[in-house]
């Protein structure tokens with residue numbers, strides 16, 4: 349009778365053995381490593397509480413709290429290479445040309461200024477001309493609606509450049 353009971357016991361053990369083996373690594377890991385505290389998780393991920401890279405904290409901010417990339421470049425905090433390819437094409441020159449979009453008095457918002465200078469700090473002429481904007485003042489049927497839908501200025505603003513909600517950064521010239 350002795351050998352029968354012991355076999356039964358062994359069989360029961362065998363039944364739960366796979367589960368024990370499965371859980372073993374988790375149990376051991378839990379024992380070996382203390383749970384990291386929040387600040388450690390943040391440091392390890394390289395992101396702050398809002399999910400932005402920690403390195404972003406050194407950049408100047410706009411009134412709306414976004415990173416002011418143009419100011420960062422002007423202050424020399426950033427110094428981007430002209431191209432990923434060291435032998436790549438030279439950057440376009442900086443163009444000092446402001447284009448004013450005059451709005452009807454029916455709209456209670458200031459006129460829009462498109463400044464070429466800060467754009468050509470970052471971009472080449474052919475990033476915009478002619479695929480996004482025909483190179484002629486007034487030749488493009490831009491409207492706020494189309495910008496919000498991702499056309500014209502909205503190809504970049506709200507995607508890789510400051511968001512559409514920062515109205516007064518574009519609507520920067522009071523009507524006379």
Ligand code: HEC
Pocket residue numbers: 440441442443447462464467468471472473474475476477481482483484485486487488489
């Ligand atoms: C970020 C986009 C963008 C970039 C980059 C850009 N432009 Fe423009 N450009 C515009 C917009 C917007 C207008 C105005 C279009 C309108 O009024 O419909 C314009 C208009 C022009 C005009 C017409 C001016 C007039 O009086 O009719 C010229 C010329 C021009 N750009 C030259 C350039 C050159 C040269 C470069 C590169 C050094 C350049 N642009 C880079 C967006 C850009």
Ligand code: HEC
Pocket residue numbers: 416417418419460461462463466467470471475476480500501502503504505508509510517518
């Ligand atoms: C091809 C991409 C692109 C298009 C199209 C574009 N922008 Fe920009 N814009 C940028 C980038 C990149 C910056 C710099 C990053 C930032 O400020 O977020 C910028 C910055 C600006 C600034 C800030 C300038 C400063 O001195 O701080 C203004 C104002 C602006 N854009 C207005 C416009 C308007 C108005 C249009 C449409 C008529 C437009 N942009 C179209 C990419 C674009």
Ligand code: HEC
Pocket residue numbers: 449450451455456457460490491492493495501502505511512513514515516517518519
């Ligand atoms: C990235 C630049 C940019 C930003 C940000 C922006 N606008 Fe505009 N907005 C424009 C341009 C360009 C036009 C077209 C100008 C024209 O009609 O020639 C325009 C036109 C308008 C018009 C005139 C009516 C129309 O539909 O064209 C109104 C009203 C307006 N915007 C309101 C706003 C408000 C409110 C915000 C913020 C929530 C805002 N805009 C943010 C660039 C911008």
